[in-house]
Amino acid sequence: MIKFTSVTKDYPKTGAALKDATFHIGKGEFAFLTGHSGAGKSTALRLMYLADRPTTGEVRVSGFSTNRMSQREIPRLRRRLGIVFQDFQLLEERTAEENVAFALEVTGARRSTIGPRVMRVLTQVGLASKANQYPRELSGGEQQRVAIARALVNDPLVLLADEPTGNLDERATRGILQLLKDINASGTAVVMATHDLDIVRSMRAHLVELQHGMVVYDSAEDVTERETASP
Amino acid sequence: MSLVLRETALAFKRAPLLSALSVTTIAFSLFVFGLFGLVAVNIRRTIGDVAERVEVVAYLKRGTPIETVTMASADVEAFPEVQRVAHVTEEDALARARQDLTEFRDIFQDLETNPLPASLDVRLKPQFRDARHAAAVADRLRSYPFVDDVRYGQEWVENLDRLRNIAGAVAAVVGSAFALVAIIIIGTTIRMAVLQRSREIEIMRLVGATDGFIRRPFLLEGLLKGLIGGLGAFALCYGAYALIDTYLLRASFFTSAQALIGIGAGGLIGLVGSTVSVGRHLRNV
Numbered sequence: 058m059i060k061f062t063s064v065t066k067d068y069p070k071t072g073a074a075l076k077d078a079t080f081h082i083g084k085g086e087f088a089f090l091t092g093h094s095g096a097g098k099s100t101a102l103r104l105m106y107l108a109d110r111p112t113t114g115e116v117r118v119s120g121f122s123t124n125r126m127s128q129r130e131i132p133r134l135r136r137r138l139g140i141v142f143q144d145f146q147l148l149e150e151r152t153a154e155e156n157v158a159f160a161l162e163v164t165g166a167r168r169s170t171i172g173p174r175v176m177r178v179l180t181q182v183g184l185a186s187k188a189n190q191y192p193r194e195l196s197g198g199e200q201q202r203v204a205i206a207r208a209l210v211n212d213p214l215v216l217l218a219d220e221p222t223g224n225l226d227e228r229a230t231r232g233i234l235q236l237l238k239d240i241n242a243s244g245t246a247v248v249m250a251t252h253d254l255d256i257v258r259s260m261r262a263h264l265v266e267l268q269h270g271m272v273v274y275d276s277a278e279d280v281t282e283r284e285t286a287s288p
Numbered sequence: 289m290s291l292v293l294r295e296t297a298l299a300f301k302r303a304p305l306l307s308a309l310s311v312t313t314i315a316f317s318l319f320v321f322g323l324f325g326l327v328a329v330n331i332r333r334t335i336g337d338v339a340e341r342v343e344v345v346a347y348l349k350r351g352t353p354i355e356t357v358t359m360a361s362a363d364v365e366a367f368p369e370v371q372r373v374a375h376v377t378e379e380d381a382l383a384r385a386r387q388d389l390t391e392f393r394d395i396f397q398d399l400e401t402n403p404l405p406a407s408l409d410v411r412l413k414p415q416f417r418d419a420r421h422a423a424a425v426a427d428r429l430r431s432y433p434f435v436d437d438v439r440y441g442q443e444w445v446e447n448l449d450r451l452r453n454i455a456g457a458v459a460a461v462v463g464s465a466f467a468l469v470a471i472i473i474i475g476t477t478i479r480m481a482v483l484q485r486s487r488e489i490e491i492m493r494l495v496g497a498t499d500g501f502i503r504r505p506f507l508l509e510g511l512l513k514g515l516i517g518g519l520g521a522f523a524l525c526y527g528a529y530a531l532i533d534t535y536l537l538r539a540s541f542f543t544s545a546q547a548l549i550g551i552g553a554g555g556l557i558g559l560v561g562s563t564v565s566v567g568r569h570l571r572n573v
Contacts, residue, residue: 135496
């Protein structure tokens with residue numbers, strides 16, 4: 058599903074953000090990318106949705122390889138991904154419903170299918186009753202739910218979430234986490250970058266820990282750890 | 289396509305102030321250019337009016353048979369520079385002199401013999417009304433044996449040439465400076481509109497919209513703003529022209545082709561400005 062093979066990413070100004078990183082996230086998995094800020098979590102996610110390409114090594118996502126992919130193919134890959142950010146990235150002047158519909162409209166979905174699909178995901182994230190509200194009228198947790206609904210509306214294979222709970226209080230965090238678990242249970246893989254160890258410890262999941270751009274721990278490689286960690 | 293139209297309409301609706309501002313900016317920068325254009329058009333017309341009077345006159349020797357003159361006249365009319373040739377007989381010349389030179393009427397009345405020579409008045413085609421071509425035609429006329437003398441007001445035709453060259457050079461330099469300023473201002477305005485929606489562009493890219501799809505509403509928006517700005521500039525120019533024509537001096541306005549080109553240029557600048565700004569932006573996100 059997502060495969061990093063000896064991936065190094067150098068940024069001209071700040072230096073290496075990832076060094077020789079190798080890990081694999083399987084189909085339908087729930088995976089955490091964890092580590093301190095600056096450890097390379099966001100870089101790893103950016104490589105997954107092709108906002109950047111690796112300096113050396115290869116990233117494969119759902120059959121697409123960073124080494125053989127043209128710029129024109131990127132939109133095709135992104136339509137199979139759902140992407141969620143810490144700061145929600147909603148359009149302020151559009152309602153929740155319009156924000157979600159936007160993702161379908163700009164990818165050329167048929168008009169008649171948009172309404173029902175939008176309502177389905179808004180119901181899934183528990184916001185059907187607030188479809189006509191604007192982001193500023195919603196709480197942080199609700200805004201993140203709208204962002205998740207937008208990420209889900211194209212039926213992605215993977216949901217990529219970069220610190221999705223970073224701006225939320227504890228209660229909202231638990232809610233979002235539960236939502237992500239439910240999404241994962243219905244078959245969508247989830248890759249969540251977070252520095253919050255409480256979240257990581259709160260559930261069983263594939264765990265990849267980064268430090269200074271290097272993979273220092275991968276629970277998939279560590280059979281004993283996975284067994285002892287399992288309650 | 290309907291989505292592109294809808295998104296474009298939304299862009300105007302959501303940011304009415306910025307849209308109005310950019311349309312106004314475009315209108316005024318094109319207006320300045322248009323004013324300059326008006327000045328250029330009028331100077332050109334005035335020079336054209338003066339050039340109307342460029343005429344090569346070949347005075348004929350007394351007693352030249354009329355058949356010879358008629359044949360020569362047809363011959364001269366076939367010169368590539370020549371628009372038309374008028375044969376002025378001695379009597380015509382006298383009648384014209386009596387009419388034009390009223391202060392000497394008495395002298396002309398009392399004449400016993402007509403002192404004025406017959407002539408061929410040669411009018412040149414508009415594009416040949418300059419010193420070089422007038423001189424060339426004059427030289428050829430001189431070669432006819434029955435031609436006594438040829439005049440074409442050499443000195444003032446040369447002055448006219450000089451004036452024309454200066455006006456052309458000034459128009460080219462000042463005109464391109466104004467056009468450049470207009471393009472820069474319009475480009476900046478459109479870049480602001482694109483920047484204002486950078487978040488939208490970013491989200492479109494993240495959800496997998498193609499670059500072409502993202503570009504289209506911006507291009508349409510740029511084109512519309514340019515066209516509306518162009519229309520505004522046209523209206524302003526017309527207003528300025530009407531004021532000048534009524535209160536200051538008789539002036540002429542753009543031909544409809546010129547006006548259409550001006551408005552079209554507004555649209556084109558808007559389109560190109562958006563293409564450049566969005567392209568630059570798409571590379572960054």
